[in-house]
Amino acid sequence: MSQSTILCRSTAAILSTVTVVSLYTFWTRRSGGKRQRLRQKLPNSLNSWRMEEAEDELWNIWRNSCLAKWRLHPGGVFAPNAGLLAIPTHYLVAFRMLHLSARMVQDQLIGLVDMNVPFVSLQHPSAVTGSHQYTEQNALARIARTREGHDVIIRVIVVGREGHEHLEILRKIATGEHSLYSNNHALPMFSEYQVDDIVLGFFPKVDAPMLDIYYFWARNSVGDIVYMLMQMLEALAFIHDLKIAHRDAFRDNFVVERQPDSLVTMKIAPFCPRVYLIDLGVAVMFPPECPADDCISISPPVGGSFPDSEKYARPCPPELENGEPYNPFKLDVWQLALCFTEFRSTVPEIDDDLVSMVEFDPIHRPSAKEALDKLGAIVHSMTPESLLIEPKLRPQSWAPEWGSSTWVDPPETLLKYFPV
Numbered sequence: 001m002s003q004s005t006i007l008c009r010s011t012a013a014i015l016s017t018v019t020v021v022s023l024y025t026f027w028t029r030r031s032g033g034k035r036q037r038l039r040q041k042l043p044n045s046l047n048s049w050r051m052e053e054a055e056d057e058l059w060n061i062w063r064n065s066c067l068a069k070w071r072l073h074p075g076g077v078f079a080p081n082a083g084l085l086a087i088p089t090h091y092l093v094a095f096r097m098l099h100l101s102a103r104m105v106q107d108q109l110i111g112l113v114d115m116n117v118p119f120v121s122l123q124h125p126s127a128v129t130g131s132h133q134y135t136e137q138n139a140l141a142r143i144a145r146t147r148e149g150h151d152v153i154i155r156v157i158v159v160g161r162e163g164h165e166h167l168e169i170l171r172k173i174a175t176g177e178h179s180l181y182s183n184n185h186a187l188p189m190f191s192e193y194q195v196d197d198i199v200l201g202f203f204p205k206v207d208a209p210m211l212d213i214y215y216f217w218a219r220n221s222v223g224d225i226v227y228m229l230m231q232m233l234e235a236l237a238f239i240h241d242l243k244i245a246h247r248d249a250f251r252d253n254f255v256v257e258r259q260p261d262s263l264v265t266m267k268i269a270p271f272c273p274r275v276y277l278i279d280l281g282v283a284v285m286f287p288p289e290c291p292a293d294d295c296i297s298i299s300p301p302v303g304g305s306f307p308d309s310e311k312y313a314r315p316c317p318p319e320l321e322n323g324e325p326y327n328p329f330k331l332d333v334w335q336l337a338l339c340f341t342e343f344r345s346t347v348p349e350i351d352d353d354l355v356s357m358v359e360f361d362p363i364h365r366p367s368a369k370e371a372l373d374k375l376g377a378i379v380h381s382m383t384p385e386s387l388l389i390e391p392k393l394r395p396q397s398w399a400p401e402w403g404s405s406t407w408v409d410p411p412e413t414l415l416k417y418f419p420v
Helices: 003-041 053-062 102-115 124-130 164-173 222-241 327-338 348-354 370-379
Strands: 068-071 070-072 078-079 141-146 151-159 191-195 198-204 254-256 276-277
Touching: 151 164, 164 198, 222 254, 222 276, 222 327, 222 370, 327 370, 348 370
Parallel strands: none
Antiparallel strands: 068 141, 070 078, 141 151, 151 198, 191 198, 254 276
């Protein structure tokens, strides 16, 4: 090969390298400029987060990552655009086909047509509404579908100096080694996306909220509900072992892959759908070496997107109402059990365990692990068929037909937490 040829090729290689570097530098500056403009449009705190102004520009960036946002309908309900195929995952499992009455199918279709939600297949109504709808809880979360057909929740975690403990906790339990443990029910975080001093997390969309496990349309047996409750206790026991307290462990901060609906089939399912713990925005994490007696909180469980303790409206156990330092792990147990005080299994041992979890004095309240161990021992001493029974529910003024006529209210100390 002649020297002139070698020189020409070397020159071409150098020019190509310079061109690539120049283009990369130009793209980086241009992208950086876009990000700076975007950041100027976004709020400076979690509490004031409203992304409508910059939403289009933000989605323009994500569109390059093959994300298609769901459309927002009236009432804060999101639904995917027509033609966006959903691929089932183990977070959104396939639903078994059921023999539905023509009336049930018709009612479900009317609701979907009115909302202009694409209808894919005639399955159980919960599969349709759960898989193809997402109700907005607040402006911190949005939903999108990847090009591969996987639905993801995009959650704002950090803004400026706020949310860093939340992010640290998620990195500890929702990613890496801890996320692989079977007794860890924290919803995994797939990835992070950063815009200047804002960090967003990407999570899988899980189908069913735990608020729907009874009342409404679900036909869950006592066994279904108790097995899901055991998973919720296991979720708390796992994070408590890592010195992490959720501090907002009400039922709306748990989701489940699907509703078992065992009372529909009257058969024992071969497995129980998995429950996941979500929204650790007000969680606290203590150092691993911190003695258990020193793991205390002082202020109400506020922070992140809800920093105002005076406007805190969640039910509070006696220790919070007195304004005293409290054990946040016992708070988690109380919050979870309070959500089940409108439920009776009709198995005295199970119901007594639930009552102990809302004990007035936190010293006599069991830990999550103690409550789980006791409940597990009770359930495992019974046959699955003995729990294939209908639960007894407290009558509600907004749906009296769902309550039991033989319901007996709990002690007066708990009545104030019940809706009228």
